[in-house]
Amino acid sequence: MVEEKHLQKTHAAKPVVKTPKPVLSWEEESLERLSTGFTGLDQSLGGGIVKGQVILLAGEPGIGKSTLLLQISNKFSEVYGNVLYVSGEESTSQIAIRARRLGIQSNRLFTFSETNLEALMDTLYEERPNLLVVDSIQTLYSSNLESSPGSVAQVRECAFKLSEACKELGIPLFLVGQVNKEGAVAGPKVLEHLVDTVLYFEGERFNFYRVVKVVKNRFGAGGNLAFFKMSDSGLEEVPEPSAFFLQERVSSSGSVIFPHTEGSKPVLLEVQALTIQAIYTTPQRRTHGFDLNRLSLILAVLEKEAKIFTRDRDVFVNVVGGVRVDEPAADLAVALAVVSSVKDKPVGDIIVYGELGLSGEVRSVHFAQERLKEGLRFGFKKAVVPRGSYVQMDEMEVLPVKHIKEAVEVII
Ligand SMILES: Nc1ncnc2c1ncn2[C@@H]1O[C@H](COP(=O)(O)OP(=O)(O)OP(=O)(O)O)[C@@H](O)[C@H]1O
Ligand SMILES: [Mg+2]
Numbered sequence: 001m002v003e004e005k006h007l008q009k010t011h012a013a014k015p016v017v018k019t020p021k022p023v024l025s026w027e028e029e030s031l032e033r034l035s036t037g038f039t040g041l042d043q044s045l046g047g048g049i050v051k052g053q054v055i056l057l058a059g060e061p062g063i064g065k066s067t068l069l070l071q072i073s074n075k076f077s078e079v080y081g082n083v084l085y086v087s088g089e090e091s092t093s094q095i096a097i098r099a100r101r102l103g104i105q106s107n108r109l110f111t112f113s114e115t116n117l118e119a120l121m122d123t124l125y126e127e128r129p130n131l132l133v134v135d136s137i138q139t140l141y142s143s144n145l146e147s148s149p150g151s152v153a154q155v156r157e158c159a160f161k162l163s164e165a166c167k168e169l170g171i172p173l174f175l176v177g178q179v180n181k182e183g184a185v186a187g188p189k190v191l192e193h194l195v196d197t198v199l200y201f202e203g204e205r206f207n208f209y210r211v212v213k214v215v216k217n218r219f220g221a222g223g224n225l226a227f228f229k230m231s232d233s234g235l236e237e238v239p240e241p242s243a244f245f246l247q248e249r250v251s252s253s254g255s256v257i258f259p260h261t262e263g264s265k266p267v268l269l270e271v272q273a274l275t276i277q278a279i280y281t282t283p284q285r286r287t288h289g290f291d292l293n294r295l296s297l298i299l300a301v302l303e304k305e306a307k308i309f310t311r312d313r314d315v316f317v318n319v320v321g322g323v324r325v326d327e328p329a330a331d332l333a334v335a336l337a338v339v340s341s342v343k344d345k346p347v348g349d350i351i352v353y354g355e356l357g358l359s360g361e362v363r364s365v366h367f368a369q370e371r372l373k374e375g376l377r378f379g380f381k382k383a384v385v386p387r388g389s390y391v392q393m394d395e396m397e398v399l400p401v402k403h404i405k406e407a408v409e410v411i412i
Contacts, residue, residue, distance in 0.1 A: 031219065034172065037075025040227065040237050041212060044263070045197065046220015051170040053219060054163040056137075056191055057212075058177035059201030064210055064230055065176045066090070068201065069133045070098060071234050072174070076131050077108040084129035088115040088139025088149075102234040115149065117142040117158045124165055132166060136176035137191065152190055159191050192216060203230075204322035210235060211323055214263065223263030242268035242378055245321045254341035257351045257380065258333035259371035260325055266367065266374040268351070270320040271330065273337035275313045283312060289319030290334060291326065298335050298356060305360030306408045308339050329365035331356035332384065332407060339408050347411045351375040354386040360404040364388030372396060384410055 033048030042048045049055065059065045070085065077083040083106075087095055095111050110129070114120045117140050124132060134140065140158040141149040148154065159175060166173040177191060179200075192198050196218040203210035210228040214220075227238040238244045246268055249255065254273045259266040271290075278284065287295050295317055302308040317334055319325050332354035340347045353371055355363040368389035375383060376396050384407055385391075387400040401407040 034076070034080060036072045037079075038072070038226065038228075038237050040239065043265070044212065044214050044224035044226045046217060049172045049197075050219055051172060052167040053197060054159075054166060054173045054175065054195040055197040055199060056175050056177050056195045057199045057201055058179050060179050060205070062205055063201050063203060064228075064235060065201055066095075066098065066135055067102065067230070068212075068228075068235055069135060069174055069176065070095070070104065071102060073109050073131065073133055074099075074102070074104045074106045077106045081130045082108050082110060082127070083131040083133070084124070084127055085109060085111040085133045085135070086114050086120060087111065087135045088113065089136055101232065115139050115141060117161060118144075121161065121165060124162075124169070124171075128169060129171060131172050131174070132162075133174045134162065134176065136178055138178050156190055156194070159194055163194065202324055207322040209238075209321050209323070221263050223261070224265055225261075225263070225267060227267070242266075242374060245269055245323075246378065249320075251346055251348060253344045253346045254337050256333045256337040256340065256347055257349070257375070258325070258330050258353055259351055259374050260323070260327065260330065261367050261370060261374075262327055264367060264370055266371045267323075268374060268378055268380075269323055269325065271325075271333045271337045272318045272320060273334065273341045274316040274318075275310055275338060275341040278312055278314045283310070284314040284316075286315075287317045289322065289324045290317050290330065294328075294331070295334065297358070298331055299338065301356055301358065301360050301404060302335055302338060302408075305403070306339070306405045308342055308408065310338065310342060313342070327365075328355035328363075329353045332362055332386075332404075335404060336384070336407060336411055340411060343412050345412055348382070349380050350382045350384060350411070351380045352384045352407075354384075354389075354401070354407075356404060362386045362401050362403060362407060372398065 031050045035042050035048050057065055073083040073085045092113055137155055137159055138150040141154050142157050145153055198216040200213040200215050208230045210230055212226045214222050214224045216222050227241040228235040229238055249270050256271045258269050258271050260269045299310050333352040336352050355365055357363055364386045369391045372383055372393050382397045384399050387402045390400040399410055
């Protein structure tokens with residue numbers, strides 16, 4: 001009896017009973033791609049953004065999040081109609097100052113300051129813009145919750161309600177997420193599951209290169225990068241990042257070219273290593289754009305497996321242009337840059353990639369062909385690659401290596 005009652009209760013609580021169908025019998029929705037106004041960014045996003053897509057743009061303070069989104073809003077409004085840019089961080093006068101500096105002309109880009117979710121939702125349903133930008137999600141709060149703005153509960157609630165509304169209205173939504181110095185998306189880490197797309201805006205604040213990394217995308221492949229240059233008048237796309245990063249290169253010892261990609265579009269980056277006799281008893285290890293622990297591991301493997309000793313040397317590794325490289329495929333490039341510096345012997349115009357295992361084995365990596373093609377496009381005629389991801393190329397000497405020792409022998 002008790003069980004029956006319970007059953008009845010649960011059935012009554014169910015809203016609408018839906019019928020599952022075989023997966024392939026469902027209609028495919030055709031997705032209209034809308035341009036952000038930046039060609040490279042559109043490509044990285046799989047051809048543009050789509051209606052109802054929720055995109056989180058996360059980045060450190062001052063990196064240029066508001067600048068990028070104001071520029072996107074401007075271009076978007078000129079093509080598709082009204083855009084609503086809501087700021088909880090800055091006053092309308094501050095936004096206007098930035099808009100003038102960026103040369104924004106559109107009269108279909110509307111801004112206002114708001115931090116209350118319910119008030120914002122009312123405006124949203126009334127105005128029904130073609131794009132909504134919320135800068136930032138941490139400044140919003142819902143009157144239904146008692147916790148303070150920026151708390152996990154608030155951030156989650158506000159993002160959930162906004163994305164639900166935008167999906168219903170078919171409006172693409174950009175949410176700005178602040179990231180702290182340690183690189184964690186404060187609060188919005190919980191958002192990464194909730195949104196369709198996660199973009200990381202990276203770069204050195206004192207350097208003018210910026211990169212937008214597509215970390216997750218439900219409407220296209222992840223891992224792609226879009227490069228920008230920051231100036232007084234805003235962000236400008238760098239259409240040929242490889243050429244841009246290589247323009248000041250001098251082929252000296254310690255310099256190796258690494259075709260970096262986590263998606264399908266590689267970019268050639270210069271990895272530099274400098275090793276000098278240590279002055280202090282504990283030699284220094286410093287990196288810029290590369291993980292320090294990963295460098296320690298590479299140095300250990302070099303010593304044990306290839307007899308390249310750096311224990312009495314300071315080692316500095318730098319990825320030129322302020323780009324941060326996290327993919328393991330950079331291991332071999334870093335290792336050979338160190339070897340080249342230790343031996344004081346330039347490696348010449350070679351591109352190098354491969355992951356290093358603890359026994360010195362060179363492991364295969366993704367996108368081998370794309371990486372080689374990008375090298376070829378910029379005149380590189382030689383490559384050192386993992387045997388497991390060997391691809392034969394016309395006009396390029398591709399040298400497959402199985403172990404770090406073999407790779408070292410190729411360059412010295
Ligand atoms: N004349 C200028 N005045 C202000 N900022 C400028 C100027 N020229 C270039 N910039 C760049 O704009 C950046 C600020 O950009 P923006 O305000 O969009 O960053 P943000 O990521 O939104 O920062 P926040 O986290 O504070 O909101 C500065 O760090 C600087 O690099
Ligand atoms: Mg901002």
